[in-house]
Amino acid sequence: xxxxxxxxxxxxxxxxxxxxxxxxxxxxxxxxxxxxxxxxxxxxxxxxxxxxxxxxxxxxxxxxxxxxxxxxxxxxxxxxxxxxxxxxxxxxxxxxxxxx
Numbered sequence: 001x002x003x004x005x006x007x008x009x010x011x012x013x014x015x016x017x018x019x020x021x022x023x024x025x026x027x028x029x030x031x032x033x034x035x036x037x038x039x040x041x042x043x044x045x046x047x048x049x050x051x052x053x054x055x056x057x058x059x060x061x062x063x064x065x066x067x068x069x070x071x072x073x074x075x076x077x078x079x080x081x082x083x084x085x086x087x088x089x090x091x092x093x094x095x096x097x098x099x100x
Contacts, residue, residue, distance in 0.1 A: 009078065010077055013078050021074075022072055022074040023074045023075065023076060025042065025074075025085075042087035042088065043087050044085070044086055045076065045084065045085045046084060048063065048081070051086075051089050054089065055089060070092060071084065071088065072088050073088075
C-alpha cells in the first residue's frame with residue numbers, strides 16, 4: 001500500500017468515527033500538536049507497556065483493567081497499538097487506591 005493509499009484509508013476511517021469516540025481525542029491532539037490533550041488534562045497517549053512501567057505495574061494488569069472496562073484505551077489509527085493517556089492512567093490508579 002502506498003503512502004497516498006494509506007493516508008486515504010486513514011482519512012476514511014477517521015470520517016466514520018462517531019463524534020464521541022475516544023479516538024477522536026487523539027486525532028484532535030495530532031491535528032493541534034497535542035495542545036488539546038494537554039488542555040483537557042489528559043497528557044500524552046502512550047503504549048500500554050510504557051504506561052505499565054510508569055505505573056510500576058504489569059501490562060497484564062492494565063489489559064485486564066481495559067477488558068473489565070475500568071481503564072479506557074484506544075487505537076489511534078487502524079493497525080496501531082492500543083494507547084492510554086496519562087490522565088486516564090492516573091485516574092484509574094487513583095480509583096484503585098479507594099478499592100484497597
